[in-house]
Amino acid sequence: MGGATPGLYGGTQSVGSCDVERQITLLRSDRAKARSFAEDARISGKALPSFLRGLTPVVLRADTRVTSHGYRAGGGAVPARQAVLQAGTAVLVDDRGAPRVRCASGAPLSDPVAVKGGVIQKGVAWNGYRTDRVVVVKRANRPLESLVIVDVAEDSWIDRRTGTDGEQDRRPEVLPPVTPDDIYAYPAATGQESRTEAESPDGPAGSGTRDSGTPDTGSQDVPDADAELPDAELDPLDGTEPDGGDLLLEEEPLPETDDFLDAYGGDDGYAESAGFPG
Numbered sequence: 001m002g003g004a005t006p007g008l009y010g011g012t013q014s015v016g017s018c019d020v021e022r023q024i025t026l027l028r029s030d031r032a033k034a035r036s037f038a039e040d041a042r043i044s045g046k047a048l049p050s051f052l053r054g055l056t057p058v059v060l061r062a063d064t065r066v067t068s069h070g071y072r073a074g075g076g077a078v079p080a081r082q083a084v085l086q087a088g089t090a091v092l093v094d095d096r097g098a099p100r101v102r103c104a105s106g107a108p109l110s111d112p113v114a115v116k117g118g119v120i121q122k123g124v125a126w127n128g129y130r131t132d133r134v135v136v137v138k139r140a141n142r143p144l145e146s147l148v149i150v151d152v153a154e155d156s157w158i159d160r161r162t163g164t165d166g167e168q169d170r171r172p173e174v175l176p177p178v179t180p181d182d183i184y185a186y187p188a189a190t191g192q193e194s195r196t197e198a199e200s201p202d203g204p205a206g207s208g209t210r211d212s213g214t215p216d217t218g219s220q221d222v223p224d225a226d227a228e229l230p231d232a233e234l235d236p237l238d239g240t241e242p243d244g245g246d247l248l249l250e251e252e253p254l255p256e257t258d259d260f261l262d263a264y265g266g267d268d269g270y271a272e273s274a275g276f277p278g
Contacts, residue, residue, distance in 0.1 A: 001062075003097020004140040006148035006157070006176040007183030009058035013151050013158055016165030017057035017090035018103040024049050026106070033071055040069040040080070040108040041100065054163045055092035055100055058149055061184045062087050062135040066099055068246070069108040082112060082119075082249040084134055086126055087184070089246070095162045096139035097147060112136055115249075122248040129247075148172050150180040 001008055011017065027034040027048060038045045068083040085091070090103035099109045146161045157180070159172040 001135045002138050002140060003093070004144055004147070005097075005183070007150050007178070007180050008061060008097065008135075008137070009093065009147060010061045010150040010152040011058050011158060011160060011166065011169075012153050014166045014169050016167075017059060018092055018101070020052050020055070020057075020092070020165070023101075023106050024052055036069075036071055037108055040110065042110075052092070052101070055094055056147060056160060056162045057090065057092055057103070057165060058147065058160070059152065060085055060087050060089045060091060060099075061150060061152075063129060063133060064089075064099065064135045064137060065112040065249075067110040067112055068102070069110070070105070071107070080110070080113075082115070084129075084247045084249065086129075086246060093147070095143040097144060098137050098139045111139070120250045122250060123246070125247060148176060150183075155180055 027037060034045055034048060038048055041048075041051060043051050064085050064087075066083055066085055067080050068085075069080050070078045085099075085102065091099040091109065092101040092103065094100050098111065101107070102109055144162050146159050149158050149160055150156070151158045157172050157175055158169050160166060161168045
């Protein structure tokens with residue numbers, strides 16, 4: 001799904017999903033996390049503030065596969081993990097329409113990595129989760145001036161300029177030739193028992209609802225992924241409360257094969273220091 005696709009993301013008119021300035025302040029106070037974040041985001045440490053301020057807050061309208069990065073206690077990075085984020089999760093996207101930060105944890109996100117073999121799912125799937133409906137976002141070919149997103153409170157369209165928090169939201173000059181639900185129903189309206197506002201971990205922006213925790217995949221234990229992430233660093237401001245809604249994906253071991261692909265495919269070439277000036 002292209003990052004410029006109208007309705008790929010949602011939001012609330014004139015309301016951002018994340019406190020970006022708080023994230024900047026927290027990273028300035030923790031140089032180890034700042035360096036890890038910069039390396040995962042493939043930017044210099046000095047560019048962190050402008051990078052974060054250039055992102056756009058939205059909520060996912062479909063379960064979305066990403067590469068998720070995190071931190072250990074004390075600021076050290078953990079290996080990148082393939083994951084599926086649940087629809088309704090608040091994220092920051094770049095000017096190509098790709099998710100770059102998860103708002104609930106402040107953890108960097110990057111493009112998903114192709115796997116060589118089968119995939120093992122770790123965690124408990126949420127109601128309505130289906131692997132054939134998971135979206136992989138393909139970056140737009142050029143920088144976008146704005147994103148056409150769905151106003152999840154009014155079921156209408158918003159033109160949100162990239163790099164803004166929603167303060168410049170307006171009605172699109174040219175409306176998409178579809179309704180928001182023609183792209184995705186939000187929450188999913190599939191004719192089967194799937195997500196509702198009470199079942200989604202975040203609910204539509206502004207609802208403040210979250211999943212009560214009824215899994216649909218048996219008694220499988222959920223790995224404590226959040227134990228490796230920092231405390232919530234980006235406060236959702238529009239009422240969403242992402243609370244974990246993700247599944248980890250691991251490749252099945254393959255005999256006599258090359259090592260698995262890493263998240264970037266080579267030396268990252270970063271300088272030793274990624275601190276902030278001053």
